[in-house]
Amino acid sequence: MRRTLHVALSFLLFLFAVLPAAFAETKASDIEEKKKEIKERDKQILQIEREKKLTLEEKRELMKQLNDMKSRLASLNEQVYRTEQKLNKSERRLQELEKRIAEREALLKNRLRFLYQRGEMYYLETLLDSDSFGDFLSRLDLVRKLIRADRRLLDAHKEDHKQAEAEKASIERDLKERKRLAAEAERLHKRLVKEYKQYEKQLADLEKKQEHLEEINERERKEVRRLIAQKMKEAAEKDKQQAEAKDGKFLWPVKGGIITSEYGYRRNPVTGAYKLHEGIDIGAPLGTAIRAVADGKVIESRPASGYGYIVVVDHGGGVSTLYAHVYPQDVTVSIGQSVSRGQVIAAVGNNGQSTGPHLHLEVIKDGRTVDPKPYFR
Ligand SMILES: [Zn+2]
Structure with missing residues (x-):
């Protein structure tokens, strides 16, 4: 603001200069002031450089965390997928067992029905034909044996089914826990990404600020060089004028007069x-x-x-x-x-x-x- 005013004032002076020579003189104090400002901006640039370095280090550290979190998230998702596969398999096994139980139960029912129906019939037949009685007994015994075997198999299937159900419940609990961990990792990952973006923005801001200051300084350095050159030119001009004034001085026309x-x-x-x-x-x-x-x-x-x-x-x-x-x-x-x-x-x-x-x-x-x-x- 002060400088703007100064520039405006200088311009006015330039327009209405009564003593152009006095105005045109480049002030050493102006050059010094500009140099001081440039130095001050250089200091700010250095400070920004330091901030940038720190931010970059933090950003790198964060990137490492982010990568760790990424692989952890991938591993958790993989685990969730595998557990789901396991659950599917478990469900299929349960269905298989249920099918086998149903089949076995149907088989058993048939044998029992057979035993009941045929048993009665054979019983009547053997009453009429005693030769067949021994045969009838042996056949009846066979059916009974089969029924016992069916019952054992059925019990075994039911036991398997019970275990499979317990296993499925366990897998489901496991899956739930793994999904929870994956969701948590996802949240953390998102937070890290957000933080990382903030660091990126911070870096970009610092970069912009630095560029701005560097631009000003470049311009001001040029201006200082120009002012110094101008001052030197003015000094040379003054010397020349003084020399000319000396040369231009009139010679005393009458020796001794x-x-x-x-x-x-x-x-x-x-x-x-x-x-x-x-x-x-x-x-x-x-x-x-x-x-x-x-x-x-x-x-x-x-x-x-x-x-x-x-x-x-x-x-x-x-x-x-x-x-x-x-x-x-x-x-x-x-x-x-x-x-x-x-x-x-x-x-x-x-x-x-x-x-x-x-x-x-x-x-x-x-x-x-x-x-x-x-x-x-
Ligand atoms: Zn005279």
Whole structure:
């Protein structure tokens, strides 16, 4: 929020900058602030890395538990299946036994009926035919023997049936218990799956958070690099400007000459009128060389009222210099000629309204005279 405000404010300043140079200056404190923020985010990223590592370890542990639970669940389901098979078999055996019992009972019933019916008949027959009596007795004995055998078999079947029923009940109890265990394992498995998914989500969240911070930091690192480069460029620009200012400084045009009259309002020593003195007067012996204060081009070389004769050099950028009170025969340059800084262009004279040999020097900036003194500092 604070930074957003700062950015907005900077933008406004940019739009309405009165002193663009002052605004454009990249602040070292801003760069430091950004670096600090990047470092802080790096710390957060490291913390997230640690959290991720821990979560991953927990997730792995959980995966192990989950796999164990999976195989346990599979084993329990297998047991349930086998027990069900066993139960089916037991039921089939019971049915088989019930069938055998029914068959045996039917057989026994038939024999008994036979014994009853035939017994009576044989009995009557043997009363009529005594020869057959012995035969009848032996046959009757056989049937009785068979009936006894049937009864033993039937008892054995019934005993088997009883055991089979007990066995079936036991299998059913076993099955119930195994199903309970399987259901419990299923519940645990579901819970572990849910927990595992939570860990996965947590990891994804951490990953996202880290990516976000890394993105910001990448952007901010670029910005810091850009700001540093900009600052360096600004510093170089400043150095260049300072160097240029040094180079651009005017050369003192008259060796040994001293200012005898400043730029500004004064009473004219000749006319006595109170008006602006449009240049500085540099006193020096007659004939002392006058040098161009800077590189330029001669744009005027002519007589001028009150000034005797003048030479004007244009330095570009709207700045020109005017040299007055010279004698035309001392002028060594002509209009249109390029001159370099320090080149002799004329000599100190006493031409025109002058109370002694001196150079009247004017600096004209954008068509108006300005105080030449700052140009020599
Ligand atoms: Zn003057």
